[in-house]
Amino acid sequence: MKVWCVKETSVEYRQKLLGTDIRKPRFSWKTLSDRRGVLQSAYQIQVAEEDDSFTNKLWDTRKIDSEEAILIPYEGPELMSRTRYYYRVKVWDDQGNESLWSDPDFFETAFLCGEEWRSSWITPHPAMINPAEESAFLLRKSFVLKKDIAAARVYCTSAGLYELYMNEKRVGKDLLTPGWSSYQHRLQYQTYDVTQELRDGINAVGLIVADGWYKGELGWEGHKGHYGSTRAARLELYVKYQDGSEDLIVTDPTWRSSTGPIQYAEIYHGERYDARLEKEGWSGSNYNDAAWYEVIVTDQVPANLVAQENEPVRITESRPAVSYVVTPEGDYVLDMGQNMVGRMRLAVEAEEGTRIRLSHAEVLDKEGNFYTDNLRGAKQQVEYITKGNGPESYASHFTFQGFRYVKIEGYPGLEKHVPLESFTCEVMHSDMPSTGHFHCSHPLLNQLQSNILWGQRGNFVDVPTDCPQRDERLGWTGDAQVFINTALFNYQGAPFFTKWLRDLKADQGEDGSVPSVIPSIGNIPISSAWGDAATIIPWAIYQQYGDKRILEEQYESMKAWVEYIRDQGDEPYLWNTGFHFGDWLGLDAHENSYDGATPKDLIATAYYAHSTRIVRDTAAVLNYREDYDKYTELHRGIVNIFQEEYVTPRGKLTxxxxxxxxxxxxxxxxxxxxxxxxxxxxxxxxxxxxxxxxxxxxxxxxxxxxxxxxxxxxxxxxxxxxTSYPSWLYPVIKGATTIWEHWDGIKEDGSFWSRDMNSFNHYAYGAIGDYLYRVVAGLDRDPHIPGYKKLVIQPAIQENSGITNAEASYESEYGLIRSAWRIEDEYIIIEVSIPSNTTALIRVPSSLPQAELQEWVESYQKEEGMMSVNWAAQGIEIQTGSGDYQWKVPL
The missing domain is CATH 1.10.110 (Hydrophobic Seed Protein)
Structure with missing residues (x-):
């Protein structure tokens, strides 16, 4: 028998899932065969509780005749909290071949019911540590374990940002936890396996808590405390012993508090760390905390706790400094070679009290000086004060910067030598798996794709921000919806956007209005094209992954947005009232305006129609017949009025x-x-x-x-x-390594567009990536069959375009898809990879008449996996099953 196996399994898009509150998690798998044209004919899933041998199975589907292989929901007995479940999959192909079982993977539940929490929110006693204190505060507790440990889990969150320590060791690699959500409605908690961090006898647990998004500054008006005025933390440690008994350690009034070396931490402004104030061993079992302060229980955190939904922020790459310059103003400035987002790690050996400051910027001005005017109110500085007893290393804990250049002040011996090896950027973003690749013969387009990727990495820091450097960094809905298709190609974005859409639904007004930034910080007007993220993004996720549950979850939100629009206009088929951002930053804008020359009511009504059609199509997917009829009629009315209002009788747009x-x-x-x-x-x-x-x-x-x-x-x-202004490649010519906010962020003479709003890492115009992948490389999906179950490979090959080859690949939920083409002599070479359990329609361009293509067709149509070959208006249409193919087609 040829190869036929389950290549990879996942649950809720992840192979292993630690700490979920999803009651019916969904299973997916990818299959592998060395035979072409393979379809799955049946599957079997087994789930066992705390048993990877599957001796005692909790759920067994038995053999189910179906080609389905993505997001199959668990339908067994009700799951229990704080329990590990193992799962495995077996499949049959269309010739009846049966695979072996996949290797066991697991998911583990956290709290399936919020009432199960037994801990309290704690914060330092306000009479002893002022709640307005800028210093991050420390919390700790020691405890004794007296038996052999089988397993231990920590469930932890904070009002603010936290880091968790156990017996003097940092727990986990996640950063900026618990992330940023609509805190007044939803606050994530994280699950940690700390079995290896504990020991028999005395142990200790510690937390560092800083302001973060919860209490720190947000927006460009300098406002703090959008969600609360008091930092707090909540933790539960469950220890299971070999004999089956269990201990529980929780946050309560027995904990102790203090401040430490982090004297200041703000998302926009940076961090100040005084190493002289470190409390050595503070999270260890032998530390004496008698001089520490009491804590109190607080009820000032009203949010509903939910288990981690998206991928956490982590360090995904370390990049050393490339070079340095001494600017005309005399500053020592590192060039990191790439505009990116993260934190600098410095290594130093210096006298006690040496004060080192790192300032971060995206660009140098035309004279070559360090430029920070475009940061507006954001300082983007970190300061480290040495303790002076040998080599020291530091990277910030509770902030991140957007930068390419780093100004160094106070580092010893700079005048003689700048030690590049002492400065490294730790790149930070939500740790989404990379799924997409694009490359072509044109180096500027390849750099454009690199800029798109770095822009996405830098702005996907728990929420999809507009920019990562100035005093904004907000989840603008308009930016997210225009970029969504590009985003989902480049990275596995389903958990990331599922979490964000739940925040959107939570922040949506009772009238259906959608804030223009999510999570909402208030005082920003509602607008068309921005609020339409409520419909466009769920539909994009469904199309990309076949995720029907996201439509079910968001459907009421989607409908509410369309009904909000219906209530706004002078009549139900137009949106011609209220504020709108318009075609933001359009170059045809009137003087002193940002919103373009296209009438805002035209844009609003066009998006009204678009969102209504999405709701109609969603109703069809969910089999809501009455709603389908209702929104079909509404869509028809909007289109008719659009044509009456904005199209002349002779077919010209007004x-x-x-x-x-x-x-x-x-x-x-x-x-x-x-x-x-x-x-x-x-x-x-x-x-x-x-x-x-x-x-x-x-x-x-x-x-x-x-x-x-x-x-x-x-x-x-x-x-x-x-390549000349305005264009996608003009910034590339000017040395951009990310996407700019403005087409002319840097002008031809080296001056800047403006000081007020000129981000050099702003992903919206990176939406052109979707065109590169789907049209230039030709990798697309059938619009009527979601999730890449049926592929459409259709490169738009233009002989005189300057592009002689292009390639895109995408790791779909079924497996790797690849579309590549190149021009050689008078032929087009087409190469495709179609994963098992999918089919494809390949459209190959050719200018030869049908008679001359007959011989070509006959030479290929009998190949294994070829389903049909037909002539089309501009070439050939090939229907294939799975496999790797190459065709050489006359131009």
Whole structure:
């Protein structure tokens, strides 16, 4: 028998899941075969409680005839809290071949009911440590264990940010825990396996707690305490012994508190660490805490506790300093070679009390000096004061910076030597698995893809922020929705966005309004294209992963947003009232305006139609027939009114902007001859600008797609390949290593666009990545079958575009998909990889007439895995099953 096996299993998108409160977790698997054209015909799942031998099975599906292999929900007996469950999978292929069982993996529940928590929220006694104290505070407790330990788990969270220590050892690698959520509604807690950290006898547990997002400064107005005025922590340690008994240690009034070396910690501003104030061994069992202070129980944290939902922030890479310069102003500045997000780790040996300051910036000005004006109020500084008894190492605990350049002050001996090896950036972001890859023959496009990736990494720090450096760093909904397809290709983003969408639903107004930043910090107006994240992102997740549960969870939120819009306009089919950001940063904006020339009511109504169609389609998926009929009618009415209001009787848009034309095509608001005329005019508008764009945040993601959909791919490629301002490649030419907020963040003469709003790491315009993957490389999915169950491989090959080869690969829930093409002599070489249990439609361009392609067809159509070969208007259509294929097609 040939190879047929389960290659990889996962539960809720992860192979091993420690600490979940999902009552019906879902299982997925990837299969592997060395035979082409393989489909799964059946599967079997087994789940056992605390037993990886599966002797006593809790749930056994038996053999189920089905091709389904992703997100199969657990349907066994009710799960119990704080319990480990092992699972494994077996599959049959379409020839009846039976695989072996997969290797066992596990998931482990945390608290399935909030009432199970037995600990208290604690904080230092306010008479002894002022709640307004800037220093991070320390909490500790010692305890005795008297038996042989079988297993131990800590469940921990904080109002603020925390780090957990056990017997003088930092527990886990997660940073910025418990993350940022809609704290007044939802607060995550983390689960840690601390079995190896404990010992028989005296033990100790410790916490460091800082302000973080909970109590620290948020937004550009300097406001603090958005969620509360008091830091607090909550912890439960369960110790199971070999004899089956259990001990519980909880946060309560018996804990002790103090302050320590972290004198100051703010997300925007940085951290100050005085190593002279370290309390050596403070989290150890032998430490004397008699001089420490009492704690009190507090009830000032109202949020509902939920188990960790997304991937935590971690260090994913370490990058040493590349070089340094002495600026014209005399500053010593490190160049890290890449604009990125994280923290600097410094190594030093110096006299006690040496004060070292690191300041962070994205760019140097045109004179070569350290430039921080675009940070606005954010300081982005860390300060370390040495204790002076040998080599020391430090990296900040409760902050992060967005930067490429680091100014050093106070480091000993700088005038003689800058030790590059003493300075390393630890790159930080939500630790999502990488799934997508793109590469082509054009080096500037490859750099653009690198910029897109680094922009996503830097801005996916527990929430999808707009920028990672200035006094903002907020989860802007508009930025997230325009980038969602690119984001989900590059990284496995389902847990990340599931958590964020739950915050969106929690922060949504009773009237259905969606705040423009999530988690909400208030005082930011509601807007079309921003609030539409409520519909666009759940639908994108469903399309990418076949995740029906995200639609079920968010459906009421999605409907509420559309109903909110319906209530806003002068009549139910238009949204022509209220505030809107418009085509934010559109280059056709009026003077002293940020919002573009496209009428805001046109944009609002176009997105109204788009969101309504998504709700209609969601209702169809969920089999809500009445809602499907209701939103079909509403969508029809919006489209009709859009055409009456914004399209002339002769088929011309009343708004003569690139964005208006792109939206009308992309959202299918026009059809037939009218759509053809609007597409022709869009093409003309770009040509009138010498193949440059004028679009902002709203129009840019749809521009190239609209052109290609209507037969103007040559124009789309000229736009894509443009290197002069404004274009995607202009920043690349200017040395960008991330996506800029403004097309001309740095002008031709080296000056800056502005001081107030000029981020050099702002991912929105990186939405062009979706076009690179789906059109240039041609890796796409059937829009009617979610999750890449059926693939569409359709590269748009333009002979004179300057691109002679392109390749994209994507690690789907079924396995690796690859689409690659190259031009050699008078042939196109197409290579594809189709994972087991999927099929593909491959469209191969060719200008040869049907008769001349007959011989080519006959040479390939009998290959294993080939299902059919047909001629199409512009080439050949091939239906295949799984496997690796290569075809050589005459141009």
């Amino acid at each position: 708004a003569d902007t690139q964005t208006a034309h792109a939206l009308a095509i992309a959202f299918e608001l026009v059809e037939g001859k009218t759509k053809a005329r609007i597409a022709q005019r869009l093409n003309q508008l770009i040509q009138e600008k010498d193949d440059h764009l004028t679009t902002g945040f709203v129009g840019t993601p749809h521009l190239c797609f609209a052109l290609s959909a209507e037969g103007y791919t040559d124009t789309a490629y000229r736009l894509l390949m443009q």
